[in-house]
Amino acid sequence: MAEHALNCEQSAAETVRGSAAPTRATPAPREPARVRGGWKQHIARQLKHRDQRQHALFQGLISIYTNLMEKTTLTKRFSICAVRPLEADCSSDSLRCESDQLKKTTGELAYKVLELQKQLKTHDCFLEKQQASLVEVQQDVVVVEVSRQELRAQVEQLEERNQVLKREYDALLERRQGAEHSFMKEDARGSQLLVDIIYVKKQAAAHMNTCNERKSRAREAKLQKELQTATRSMVSIDSPLSAPSSRATSPTKKSQEVAAEKGHTRLFRSVSATSPRILSTIRELFERKRRGHSTSSLEEELYFPPRICICARVPARALQVLDAHEEGINAVKFRSNSDLLATGGTDRVVKLWEVRAGTLNYKGTLDGPTEGITSVEFDPMGMRVLAASYDKSAILWRLDDSIPKLTLTGHRRKVTAARFSRDPHHVVTGSLDRTVRLWDLQRAACVQVVDVSSCCSDLVCSESCIISGHYDSKIRIWDTRSVRSMEGWSSPGKVTSLDISSDHRQLLSCCRDDCLQLMDLRWSNDTLCFRAEGFKCGSDSTKAVFSPDGSFLAAGSADGAVYIWKVSSGNLETRLPDGHSASVSAVSWSVSGDYVVSVDKRRRAVLWSDF
Structure with a gap:
């Protein structure tokens, strides 16, 4: 009976080995190596796939282990039942050794199962953290992409404004060059006009001076002629009209008689030379000559003599x-x-x-x-x-x-x-x-x-x-x-x-x-x-x-x-x-x-x- 139980246990172990071996060797179906949402999503899918694959492997192991435990319990029960009638044939020492060996094998398997479960939980936690980090990174990527688009839009606007400003600057530069050219032309024209005006003024002044000199010479010649004519004119003065003012200047009676006998008249300087008309003419002539075209009037020509300073006083x-x-x-x-x-x-x-x-x-x-x-x-x-x-x-x-x-x-x-x-x-x-x-x-x-x-x-x-x-x-x-x-x-x-x-x-x-x-x-x-x-x-x-x-x-x-x-x-x-x-x-x-x-x-x- 014990041998039968031992054989059953060996067959179960072989069954476990046979069922576990193909489970480990069976490759999991792989997803096509194409990146659908970027390298980050590809990594996430690979991690999920590995989790599922390892979970499937351990699920088979756990089910086999459960079956093995159930079989071990049944075998133990069978062995207990078989040992009671065969106590005479089988010694207690051999049964105890077999029982200890079975317990040792079962404990090692249970320990391995626990270790694998711990590793599985650790990998699950790491996978969750990686998943959370992946989500955060994806959010950051979205924010950065939005910022990049906004900055690119701003850059485009600035480029457009720069283009407009450059066109305006070019237009202003052309206008400035045109204005400078026009200014240089006008400046040269103004300088030439100034030279022409000065020349014309000089010519006009020279002509005016010539005319004034000609008129002055004509007036002086006319005045000289009038003076000469007045000087040559003779005036006869009768003795009754003569009123001697002094004894020295009055003619004597004897000289008057001699003159009467000779039939001559006495010559005197014409009074027209000192008449008021001639004097006024001379005064007007010299006043006109002195004044000419001056900006000052006769009233301005009056000189107001300054006070004479004998000794200046130092201010205090x-x-x-x-x-x-x-x-x-x-x-x-x-x-x-x-x-x-x-x-x-x-x-x-x-x-x-x-x-x-x-x-x-x-x-x-x-x-x-x-x-x-x-x-x-x-x-x-x-x-x-x-x-x-x-x-x-x-x-x-x-x-x-x-x-x-x-x-x-x-x-x-x-x-x-x-x-x-x-x-x-x-x-x-x-x-x-x-x-x-x-x-x-x-x-x-x-x-x-x-x-x-x-x-x-x-x-x-x-x-x-x-x-x-x-x-x-x-x-x-x-x-x-x-x-x-x-x-x-x-x-x-x-x-x-x-x-x-x-x-x-x-x-x-x-x-x-x-x-x-x-x-x-x-x-x-x-x-x-x-x-x-x-x-x-x-x-x-x-x-x-x-x-x-x-x-x-x-x-x-x-x-x-x-x-x-x-x-x-x-x-x-x-x-x-x-x-x-x-x-x-x-x-x-x-x-x-x-x-x-x-x-x-x-x-x-x-x-x-x-x-």
Whole structure:
């Protein structure tokens, strides 16, 4: 019976081996190796397939193991039943050994089954994690793909905008080139028109001068003829009509009788030569000849003599501080009789101020320039104002009219200085276009042009000479009769202003190297430099002036103070620190010597005196 059970057990084991072996050897059906949803989905499908395949393998093993256990239980029962009747034949030791061997074999199989189940659970957990990671990665891929599409759309939009901007830029570039070409043509045409206008004006002026000279010669010839005719005419005067005024001039009775006997009459100079008609004709002729086509009237020709300054008074304090303009002030000038002051600034107007009892009283405004004012000056008669402007012109006003009387155009860059020459009908201008021009106010035309190698910053007039200061640190003297440079001086720095003494013997220049240079016009080598601690030239247009008696020099500094030097000693006489909060641009000393006015770049004007 035991042998039968043992045989049954062996047959069952063989059956298990036979059934398990083909189960392991049987290959699972494989899916075609084609990727349907990408490599990630392919990996997921492979993992699922492996799980199913291994599960199927273990399912067969478990079913075989269950059958084996059932068979073992039946065999044990059969063996117990068989052992009881055959206790005599079979010893207990052999049965116990067989039972232990069966238990050992069954335990090993159960342990292997548990180990395989644990591995199966581990693989299931790993597979779940891989599946979750795969889902997350797929979601990230979707998000990244959406972002990529959005960025590509933005790139396409930017490319379209760039294309549009490039087309617009090309169109603007073509328009700019066309505009530049047109501008160059118009500029050349304007230059040619200016040359033609100047030539036509010169021709017209020459023709007018010829006609005027011809008419003047004709009038003079006619007048000479009338005078000669009146001189030759004879007048007979009878003795009753003669009324002797003195004993020396009255004829005696004897001489009258002798003359009567001879039948002669006495010759006298015709009274027509001194008649009121002839005198009025001569007066009108000379008045017309003197006035000609001048911009000034007889009323302007009247000369108001200035007050004579015997000794200038050094100012000590500020009498008045006011905001004279809306913007910075560049120029200031007293009239010859010291009762009127003119200021010009970057607000494009010239303002007139009446000096009365130590105060500046606003009197009027002169309009006209389209840009800022660089310099102002009164004519010798004090009835006209001349100003230079940034708008490449010089403007002339009458004091009784705020509208410009005359505008002198022809410079190509801003005019830095405009001065009356010794002849009140001529004006000299200097510009940054490196030219100095002489203008005839009667003809309103430029009569001389002097080309210079450097920009002109300021100029003054003396007799038949023009003295100009330049940015190349040179001071040049020009002879207006020959239009040539006679001589010049070298300055320590860029020249910002010039002023000439009242006796026309000394020349004052202000330089950018923070010094004033004084030159004697009679001795070209005699120069003096005036410096002071703290004095700094604030700009390329800072103005320095003489006192009316020539004893002092005054200039404004970049620190807002006014410095005054004494000429005889060369030392600083005084420093006026109060009144300005910005760089002082110009100073003017009244001809009477009583007042000094300074202006700065922040529209402020200060009246100084020692009262």
